[in-house]
Amino acid sequence: MPVAPDRPRYRFDVTADPATHRLHVRQAIALADPVRLQTGEIVFNVPTNGMTGVFALEAVRLALSPLQTEAADLLQPAAVLLEDSTLRVRLPTAATRAAILTVCLDYAVHLPPAGHEGISAIHALGWSELGMIAGYWYPVLAPYVAAATRGGGRWLITPYHPVGDPIVYETADYEVTVRAPTSHQVIAAGLTDAQQGVWRFRLDRARGFAFAVSDRLMASQADVQGISVRVYHLPEHDVAAQAALRGVQEALPLFVQAYGPYPYAELLIVEAVQFGGMEYSALMTFSRDWFAAYQPPSSDAGFGADLLVRFVVHELGHQWWYGVVGNDQAHEPWLDEGLARYGEVFYYETLHPAHLAWWEAPSRDMPTLPINQPIYHFSDTTTYVQAAYVSSTRFWLDVRRLMGPAAFTGFVQTYRERYQDRLAHEAEVLALLRDRLGPALDRLLSVYFR
Ligand SMILES: [Zn+2]
Known part of the structure; x- marks a missing residue:
């Protein structure tokens, strides 16, 4: 299968703490897409920010190169606007002309108690005595509807709503590392390695990437x-x-x-x-x-x-x-x-x-x-x-x-x-x-x- 050059690549470093029901996440997304870069911003749909007290954004930085999460000094801080469940990252002029751009987001997710309330984003994120379920847990790059399409030339924004699935996923490649207490297992698709509480996953051509952290399930x-x-x-x-x-x-x-x-x-x-x-x-x-x-x-x-x-x-x-x-x-x-x-x-x-x-x-x-x-x-x-x-x-x-x-x-x-x-x-x-x-x-x- 040839790799689509414009398929977004997500990379996550997650620290999961079941005791405090909290995830700490460093997310990097690499994008080679002149159409989106030329708009002067990159937009994310953030369903977790539609729920109260769940999402806490700490930093947003940019690099004009592929994934660079470790090389923090190569990243520049970016101006952002986070309003309800929409995150807009403003691009400096150099970024709008880049061949590839990496957006790095640092944030915490405070999982709410798991609920039964109906078909809702809330039921895709929560903790219970069975463990943590991280379904809608990360900012998802918004697709861009090209101008040639009817009604095109716009970001596809999916504002949070308590009924249904307020999200749209394009196909992307995922590389995910989750650190969890050694008493727990991390359950997700694409496991490549698990050692001493560090679990690594790779899932290509995926829509949403979800994981669970549990010490109860077999x-x-x-x-x-x-x-x-x-x-x-x-x-x-x-x-x-x-x-x-x-x-x-x-x-x-x-x-x-x-x-x-x-x-x-x-x-x-x-x-x-x-x-x-x-x-x-x-x-x-x-x-x-x-x-x-x-x-x-x-x-x-x-x-x-x-x-x-x-x-x-x-x-x-x-x-x-x-x-x-x-x-x-x-x-x-x-x-x-x-x-x-x-x-x-x-x-x-x-x-x-x-x-x-x-x-x-x-x-x-x-x-x-x-x-x-x-x-x-x-x-x-x-x-x-x-x-x-x-x-x-x-x-x-x-x-x-x-x-x-x-x-x-x-x-x-x-x-x-x-x-x-x-x-x-x-x-x-x-x-x-x-x-x-x-x-x-x-x-x-x-x-x-x-
Ligand atoms: Zn269904």
């Missing part, structure tokens, strides 16, 4: 089509962990065949105190409540009618829709959520058709709402789910009905190929659908779009 492992799948769970939740592994064993080959290759060498599943499930690149977290509630079925045919298994399938789908193909999760959340939830239907109808009614029961009577709504339109998780998840799945199922299953699979493959490692925008997806459906698309738009 690992159960399975190999699925050459992918190392590990579930990190409480020892007493071993049966649930086996069910999660089986969910991956069943769904992963199905998705590989329908969508394309799984993008990483491994997949981690982490038990956490949180609401529901959450996706990151090669890592997914799930509520301890689902692990605790898991009951093995009385017969093998009963497997699958369970929330942990169902949402393992959902978050696995995100490895393609969010992961391989990215999108603006704040303004166009229906793109990834609708296809991830479509994957649930696809899984049940293909492998466990007897459970389709169980799957559909909680949403059967929900009204269909316009799906093309940003997270900012919603003040509660329930209505957000009805629009971006439930109604959007209905949209994709109607698309499949109109195209026929074989043509729909072809469409999904084309969508994946065309937008692999990129951000797909709603207008482009609709243009692709217009190619396949013609005027029939208008009928769907009148039902599902505002």
Whole structure:
């Protein structure tokens, strides 16, 4: 795979202190992108600064060279504006013409207690007796929509909002070092070395990089089509962990065949105190409540009618829709959520058709709402789910009905190929659908779009 010269490279040195629930972070991001540099600023989306008392910025410095975190003397202080969840780093003139620029951020993250409040950035960051979960923990470089695109020539800002995922990730390469007490393990994808409490990770072509720090969780492992799948769970939740592994064993080959290759060498599943499930690149977290509630079925045919298994399938789908193909999760959340939830239907109808009614029961009577709504339109998780998840799945199922299953699979493959490692925008997806459906698309738009 050729390295895209403009793919951002993140490097992190993190010191994690589980006793004080605090991360201290030195973050360096190297960017070779004349379009963004010429704007005279570099913009980051900082969801942690949307929460009270979580993010404390200490220093921002620049270097006109690749990663230089250690060579602090080569870095110059930069002028910044941090307002709500948007960080703007002003560039001196020399930086706007640089071939490569490194922005180095020093900051502390005070993790809040883990919450159950709903689909929110808060549930992607927190501490509990299981350990620390760092999901939305770092300033994410904002994508820049080039002027040639409709509505282009602007930074893609995703202000913090308490409902949904107020973030957009472009594909980037990650190099992460986490220092933690030797009593704890650091759980993340791409481990290259672990010695005396210093854990090193490398994950290329990723969207979000997440990690957990725990002294309570143990690992159960399975190999699925050459992918190392590990579930990190409480020892007493071993049966649930086996069910999660089986969910991956069943769904992963199905998705590989329908969508394309799984993008990483491994997949981690982490038990956490949180609401529901959450996706990151090669890592997914799930509520301890689902692990605790898991009951093995009385017969093998009963497997699958369970929330942990169902949402393992959902978050696995995100490895393609969010992961391989990215999108603006704040303004166009229906793109990834609708296809991830479509994957649930696809899984049940293909492998466990007897459970389709169980799957559909909680949403059967929900009204269909316009799906093309940003997270900012919603003040509660329930209505957000009805629009971006439930109604959007209905949209994709109607698309499949109109195209026929074989043509729909072809469409999904084309969508994946065309937008692999990129951000797909709603207008482009609709243009692709217009190619396949013609005027029939208008009928769907009148039902599902505002
Ligand atoms: Zn989802």
